[in-house]
Amino acid sequence: xxxxxxxxxxxxxxxxxxxxxxxxxxxxxxxxxxxxxxxxxxxxxxxxxxxxxxxxxxxxxxxxxxxxxxxxxxxxxxxxxxxxxxxxxxxxxxxxxxxxxxxxxxxxxxxxxxxxxxxxxxxxxxxxxxxxxxxxxxxxxxxxxxxxxxxxxxxxxxxxxxxxxxxxxxxxxxxxxxxxxxxxxxxxxxxxxxxxxxxxxxx
Amino acid sequence: xxxxxxxxxxxxxxxxxxxxxxxxxxxxxxxxxxxxxxxxxxxxxxxxxxxxxxxxxxxxxxxxxxxxxxxxxxxxxxxxxxxxxxxxxxxxxxxxxxxxxxxxxxxxxxxxxxxxxxxxxxxxxxxxxxxxxxxxxxxxxxxxxxxxxxxxxxxxxxxxxxxxxxxxxxxxxxxxxxxxxxxxxxxxxxxxxxx
Numbered sequence: 001x002x003x004x005x006x007x008x009x010x011x012x013x014x015x016x017x018x019x020x021x022x023x024x025x026x027x028x029x030x031x032x033x034x035x036x037x038x039x040x041x042x043x044x045x046x047x048x049x050x051x052x053x054x055x056x057x058x059x060x061x062x063x064x065x066x067x068x069x070x071x072x073x074x075x076x077x078x079x080x081x082x083x084x085x086x087x088x089x090x091x092x093x094x095x096x097x098x099x100x101x102x103x104x105x106x107x108x109x110x111x112x113x114x115x116x117x118x119x120x121x122x123x124x125x126x127x128x129x130x131x132x133x134x135x136x137x138x139x140x141x142x143x144x145x146x147x148x149x150x151x152x153x154x155x156x157x158x159x160x161x162x163x164x165x166x167x168x169x170x171x172x173x174x175x176x177x178x179x180x181x182x183x184x185x186x187x188x189x190x191x192x193x194x195x196x197x198x199x200x201x202x203x
Numbered sequence: 204x205x206x207x208x209x210x211x212x213x214x215x216x217x218x219x220x221x222x223x224x225x226x227x228x229x230x231x232x233x234x235x236x237x238x239x240x241x242x243x244x245x246x247x248x249x250x251x252x253x254x255x256x257x258x259x260x261x262x263x264x265x266x267x268x269x270x271x272x273x274x275x276x277x278x279x280x281x282x283x284x285x286x287x288x289x290x291x292x293x294x295x296x297x298x299x300x301x302x303x304x305x306x307x308x309x310x311x312x313x314x315x316x317x318x319x320x321x322x323x324x325x326x327x328x329x330x331x332x333x334x335x336x337x338x339x340x341x342x343x344x345x346x347x348x349x350x351x352x353x354x355x356x357x358x359x360x361x362x363x364x365x366x367x368x369x370x371x372x373x374x375x376x377x378x379x380x381x382x383x384x385x386x387x388x389x390x391x392x393x394x395x396x397x398x
Binding site for chain 1: 206210211213214215220221222223224229252255257258260262264265266267268270271272273274275277278306309311319320321322323326328329333336368370371373
């Protein structure tokens with residue numbers, strides 16, 4: 001009888017060992033899976049900023065964001081900041097981002113690539129005459145542009161981007177309700193158009 | 204008889220359950236490493252750059268937020284007061300001190316749903332640097348409460364926990380790597396209930 005009991009407890013010990021081993025294997029697997037998800041999520045995420053901005057509509061134009069999340073799931077994240085977003089693709093021509101100086105208290109522009117890494121940022125104080133004028137292009141495009149810089153481009157900021165896709169976010173600060181009309185006009189007049197490539201034929 | 208499938212099932216359940224759960228937890232709880240912490244305020248000056256750590260990149264890909272670039276500003280958030288207790292809508296807080304150098308700042312409280320308050324809300328649920336009155340030495344003294352207060356009043360949500368967001372616009376703090384000595388306003392609890 002006691003021998004049988006010993007045999008049973010031994011078998012049970014083995015079972016516990018095996019269960020422990022299974023749990024250990026599971027934990028190692030969990031850690032691996034955790035790392036795999038964390039490292040690969042930026043590649044397959046359908047909820048990232050760039051995917052959402054593309055879902056706003058066609059590229060090369062600014063979309064104003066409202067307080068409630070729109071169909072793409074984007075909204076203003078600060079009640080006192082008005083913002084517009086624009087997606088662009090510079091594989092063929094550079095993109096030119098412009099906005100006039102009409103006296104908004106503050107504006108800032110952030111340019112990001114498709115993986116939401118910052119390429120460039122500027123605000124009204126760091127720009128010339130508080131005018132937004134930025135051309136984003138690939139290194140080859142900008143080299144060609146610099147070679148024959150058209151007239152009226154002396155104040156333009158040329159930004160090199162390694163990736164061909166990206167987005168721009170234009171923000172303006174609402175210091176008081178009374179400046180909302182000016183800010184609305186500023187954001188409506190902002191452009192995010194493919195750069196008009198004038199060849200030397202013109203001259 | 205079913206021992207081996209049973210063991211395999213245990214291992215797989217722990218691997219998938221634990222892996223997914225821990226990832227969700229990690230991405231919800233933190234925006235990544237590399238935070239600058241000043242009192243109960245927390246900011247991530249590198250979260251939008253290519254230098255961000257994998258957790259920060261994963262979090263921003265999942266959250267889909269439009270982050271402030273370096274020349275734009277830096278957002279600080281606080282979920283606790285200076286004693287470490289969670290900010291609660293039933294309590295009254297006093298925000299005193301200086302912000303780091305910035306051209307402007309905005310301050311608002313986010314309720315449990317995570318949505319910022321409306322810009323045309325009836326109560327002053329968001330403040331900015333142009334609106335508030337200063338102390339003679341230029342420092343801030345803002346009362347955060349759900350009921351109206353004299354002086355600078357920021358309306359907090361009626362009940363539940365809330366989070367404060369203080370965004371500095373055009374600030375050298377955004378390029379900070381801990382070299383600049385920054386200080387943020389202190390958040391002190393005055394009392395709870397009808398005080």
